[in-house]
Amino acid sequence: MTQSLERAVKKARSLPEEEIEDEVRWDQAFANSQNMLAKLASEAMEEDRAGKTQELDLGRL
Secondary structure, eight states: OOHHHHHHHHHHHHSOHHHHHHHHHHHHHHHHTHHHHHHHHHHHHHHHHTTOOOOOOGGGO
8 A cells, every 4th residue: 555545544544433424424415416416507507598697706706
């Protein structure tokens, strides 16, 4: 193993079980949301093509 991978494994092993479970839940939720994200992106692009969107003025943020 490379040194950086060894450090990452050592750090992961030191994480509390609760944090690891949270990461697993997040990974599963993200993996299961890909179809919904694609649908939302498609809807957003359709609205943009239909002229139903406004350009974001980043200078006002």
